[in-house]
Amino acid sequence: MTETENIASSTYDVVVLGAGPVGENVADRTRAAGLSTAVVESELVGGECSYWACMPSKALLRPVIAQADARRLPGLSASVQGPLDTAAVLARRDYFTSNWKDDGQIGWLDSIGADLHRGHGRLTGERTVTVTGPDGVRKVLTARHAVAVCTGTRAVLPDLPGLDEVKPWTSREATSAQAAPGRLVVVGGGVVATEMATAWQALGSQVTLLVRGKGLLNRMEPFAGELVAEALTEAGVNVRTGTSVESVTRENGTVVVVTGTGDRIEADEILFAAGRAPHTDDIGLDTIGREPGTWLEVDDSLRVTGSDWLYAVGDVNHRALLTHQGKYQARIAGAAISARASGAPVQADPWGAHAATADHDAVPQVVFTDPEAAAVGLSLAEAEQAGHRVRAVDYDLASVSGAGLYADGYRGRARMVVDLEHEILLGVTFVGPGVGELIHSATIAVAGQVPISRLWHAVPSYPTISEVWLRLLEAYRDN
Incomplete structure (x- = not known):
């Protein structure tokens, strides 16, 4: 009997590579449509979000934000002046990661x-996935209708000599660490960098944030990064913009960072939060004529360009690297796969049941720093670059009654970007x-492309921070 004959084989309607939230949702939708579905996972079922990203990071940040809010309230502030119980915060984090x-x-x-x-899955031809289990045993899974790649991304580390010996943190180590380092250097200015700087500073670390660019959160409106940087500085974080890292070494257990200006910074740990790369380098793309390690381009039904059976869902297609957006794509992809499998019409026109249109026009995101930054749609610069005739309407959130009740000394800002031709909103940003x-x-x-004339009739409850909607609309009308 040959080695090939010893390999077990199974046939399914759908094979899903990756069991994170995206893969789970694809499986849920295809199973709900009656399709047989296999899911392949080499690590923990639940993926990055459940164990090293969304859940543990927000579990770390929630006590930090709650304490910050409490300190802004007379009658309560005196009771919460002491440090956080780091061990208790970490234990709660562990609970939320199971x-x-x-x-x-x-x-x-x-x-x-x-x-x-369980095991490492690789494409080994059209509609075929070979899984090598932890025991080395291989199985061949064949898909009648679709293979969905939901393998997500991995953290990118810079090409610095000797970095492996330093053993730097990525987002995984930053969200799963079992103790607060005395001194932590964070490299980056995006979501992971600002959130982890917020969390570990509050949990007892002395944090230095090194940002190559001019400011933080550069994918949002400029004022978002400005307000977050100001608050981080007030909390004790040493925020240094326009600063590159030239070398990193570990000397007698101490991390030594040399910046582009020749400054020497010592720390106990260093976190690089400087981008993500697609987790497609070892999933067999070469066996189907595609380049390993690349993002997978898809149409709005999440089907890979040039294929009638391969789908790429979530971060791996580079449309919107956010868990909630990946789950949205998964619902779309699952419905599209099921429709095509049954021969039903595919509604792939904008805003149709099988089109991930929101990826282009309405992607929301929240950065859980103090203050929080939240945005959806286009920034003013993006709208102008896209050729829209727009107007930005800004409002000081501190002037809203609900914000003043929420916290003494409330600081925040809101902006809506109005398409003047159609009088609809292209983007909205809140910071506070x-x-x-x-x-x-x-x-x-x-x-929903809700006209401003209709938004007038969506009455915000008083006194809530949502009253900012009324103030924004008034500012648009009166100016």
Whole structure:
């Protein structure tokens, strides 16, 4: 008997590579449509979000933000002046990651009737995935209708000599560390960098934030990064913009960073939060004529360009590197796969059931710093660059009654970007304590292309921070 004959094989309607939130949602939608579905995962079922990103980072940040809010309230502030209980915060973080065990997630996959295959999955030809299990045993899975690549991204590390010996942190180590380092250098100015600087400074670390560019959160309106940088500095973070890292070494356990200006910074740990790369380098793309390690371009139904069976869903297609947007894509892809499998019409026109149109026009995001920064749609610069005739309407959130009640000394700002031709909103940005809960209303306005004349009749409750909607609309009308 040959080696090939010893390899077990199974056929499914759909094979999903990756069991993070995106892969789970693809499986959920295809199983709900009656398609047999296999899910392949080499690490923990639940993926990056559940164990090293969204859940642990927000578990770390929630006590930080709650304490900051409490300190702004007379009658309560005196009770919360001491340091956070770091051990308790980390224990709660561990609870929300299920202590890095995936039994519950496996149970959920079982409940929807999807088959889990543990091991490393690689494409080995059209509609074919070979899984090498932890014991080295291989299985060949063949898909009748679709293979969905949901393998996400990995952290990018710079090409610095000797960096491996330094053992730097990436987002994984930053969200799973079991103790606060005494001194932490964070390299980057985006979401991971600002959130982790916020968390670990509050949990007892002395944090230095090194940013190559001019400011923080450069994908948002400029004032978002400015307000977050100001607050981080006030909290004790040493924020240094326009600063590059030329070398990193570890000497007698101490990390030594040399900047582009020749400054020497010592720390206990260093976190690089400087971008993500697609997790496609070892999934067999070469066997189907595609380049390994590249982003996978897709149409709005999430089908890979030039293929009638391969789908790429979530971060791996580089459309919107956000868990909620990946889950949205997964619902679209699952419905599209199911429609094509049954021969039903595919509604791939904008805003159709099988089109991820929101990826282009209405992507929301919240940065859980103090203050929070939340945005959806286009910034003013992006709208102008796209050729829209627009007007930005700004408002000081501190002037809203609900904000003043929320916290003494409230600082924040709101902006809506108005398409003057159609009088609809192309983008909205809020920065301030508690604004993360405002962004869905903005998302509905942008995704629904709600005319400003109709928004007038969406009355915000008083006294809430949402009253900023009325003030923005008044500012647009009166000026």
